[in-house]
Amino acid sequence: MTDAVHRDGNASIQGLPTLPRLPFISPLPMTGPLLVALPCLLAALLGFKTYAPYGADAALGIAFGAAAVVAMAQTLILAARPPLVEPLFGGLDRMYRVHKWLGISAAVLMILHQQIEPDFERTVRETGLGELGEEAGDLAFNALLALIAVSWFRRLPFIGLEIPYQIWRFSHRFMGVLFAIVIVHQFFVDMPTGVDPFLSILLNTFGIAGVAAWIFTELVAPQLRRREFTVSEISQTGDTTTLRLSPKGRAMRWRPGQFAFVRAPEAGLSEPHPFTIASAPRPDGALTFSIRALGGWTRSLPATLRTGTRVQVEGPYGRFDFRKGGARQIWLAGGIGITPFLAWAESMTEAERRDIHLVHCVRTQEEAIGIETLRAAAARNPRFSFEVVVTTRDGRLTAERLIGAAPFAVRQADLWFCGPTGLKDGILKGLKARGQTPRRVRFEQFEFV
Numbered sequence: 546m547t548d549a550v551h552r553d554g555n556a557s558i559q560g561l562p563t564l565p566r567l568p569f570i571s572p573l574p575m576t577g578p579l580l581v582a583l584p585c586l587l588a589a590l591l592g593f594k595t596y597a598p599y600g601a602d603a604a605l606g607i608a609f610g611a612a613a614v615v616a617m618a619q620t621l622i623l624a625a626r627p628p629l630v631e632p633l634f635g636g637l638d639r640m641y642r643v644h645k646w647l648g649i650s651a652a653v654l655m656i657l658h659q660q661i662e663p664d665f666e667r668t669v670r671e672t673g674l675g676e677l678g679e680e681a682g683d684l685a686f687n688a689l690l691a692l693i694a695v696s697w698f699r700r701l702p703f704i705g706l707e708i709p710y711q712i713w714r715f716s717h718r719f720m721g722v723l724f725a726i727v728i729v730h731q732f733f734v735d736m737p738t739g740v741d742p743f744l745s746i747l748l749n750t751f752g753i754a755g756v757a758a759w760i761f762t763e764l765v766a767p768q769l770r771r772r773e774f775t776v777s778e779i780s781q782t783g784d785t786t787t788l789r790l791s792p793k794g795r796a797m798r799w800r801p802g803q804f805a806f807v808r809a810p811e812a813g814l815s816e817p818h819p820f821t822i823a824s825a826p827r828p829d830g831a832l833t834f835s836i837r838a839l840g841g842w843t844r845s846l847p848a849t850l851r852t853g854t855r856v857q858v859e860g861p862y863g864r865f866d867f868r869k870g871g872a873r874q875i876w877l878a879g880g881i882g883i884t885p886f887l888a889w890a891e892s893m894t895e896a897e898r899r900d901i902h903l904v905h906c907v908r909t910q911e912e913a914i915g916i917e918t919l920r921a922a923a924a925r926n927p928r929f930s931f932e933v934v935v936t937t938r939d940g941r942l943t944a945e946r947l948i949g950a951a952p953f954a955v956r957q958a959d960l961w962f963c964g965p966t967g968l969k970d971g972i973l974k975g976l977k978a979r980g981q982t983p984r985r986v987r988f989e990q991f992e993f994v
Contacts, residue, residue, distance in 0.1 A: 895926050
């Protein structure tokens with residue numbers, strides 16, 4: 546879900562060796578990460594400078610605590626999914642990765658703050674509110690560490706145990722309450738008087754912004770962003786459930802390749818899950834989602850959803866758009882990663898001038914969905930071609946096979962990818978070894994975290 550800057554192919558200069566050609570992989574845009582890192586750094590520097598006269602331990606303790614408050618506030622701000630901020634990160638999936646590491650950083654900083662806790666007992670007069678603030682800080686510290694650990698280790702290593710999504714999501718929702726307790730600690734803990742107030746202003750501003758973002762996420766956003774749909778069709782192909790949703794009232798506008806969050810509280814599926822919209826925009830505003838059974842929520846869809854069931858959709862999000870690519874493109878889909886390409890293919894007209902070849906890798910034939918959509922796109926436009934690689938029948942897709950099947954040189958094309966990371970890495974490695982590295986590689990994050 547990200548954009549990439551144009552990259553020309555390497556050119557050899559007579560008398561000098563040709564350097565190996567590396568793929569231009571769409572990077573994580575640095576604007577967003579820098580914008581969240583700088584306030585944390587500023588808070589740490591201000592904390593150290595402001596309290597340096599009280600000793601190195603006090604200065605370090607305050608620096609770590611100040612950076613933790615700002616980092617935690619920003620995790621809540623990013624969790625609100627501000628639409629104007631998403632482009633700075635290259636898409637919501639990339640923004641959520643920064644959100645995750647901000648939370649981890651906040652946990653580390655809180656531990657450091659707790660270990661180097663400033664001691665101002667000899668320089669401040671203790672008050673009842675100060676004691677309340679200190680107790681609030683201890684409570685929030687321990688609880689936040691537990692919740693961040695739940696979020697970080699959703700899939701426990703080595704033993705394969707996965708924390709249920711409901712518990713994982715609850716941990717996220719409850720963090721706002723604990724952060725509000727942290728702000729109580731920030732407001733009322735006893736501190737020396739006469740110090741530069743700018744640090745307090747900075748922390749209070751971020752603290753209020755973080756709590757406000759959490760309130761918006763939990764109470765306001767659901768009313769503003771969610772649109773009502775009903776299930777008009779439901780079908781199943783193998784372990785994939787395809788839903789066609791019709792809008793009730795205001796329709797949603799989106800671009801092919803974007804995704805949305807879906808929930809069905811009427812059917813007991815109240816937790817929102819993100820899925821790529823597998824259809825192009827239509828006059829009637831209907832959406833299609835093809836959802837593979839990968840967990841308890843998705844496995845329950847065939848048994849719980851019926852025609853007429855009301856569904857809520859929030860979105861759209863994402864910046865995965867083939868129209869920002871070059872004149873020759875290879876689309877590579879692994880399994881259910883075909884969904885953005887189905888939307889692209891459906892939106893393609895006979896006027897499309899790009900040469901495009903799609904390869905869909907599936908384990909069995911029954912996992913191949915959207916074949917009719919792809920055939921229709923190929924019939925409309927002879928510049929579009931596709932093939933389905935069934936690994937149980939054809940063997941695994943190799944770089945050599947991809948090179949032989951593409952109607953143009955792979956090294957002259959952009960590679961668009963959606964699917965398991967292992968497939969992407971293996972194909973790119975093979976293409977590089979054969980001197981057919983794509984001009985650009987753009988990919989959608991298959992998992993948010």
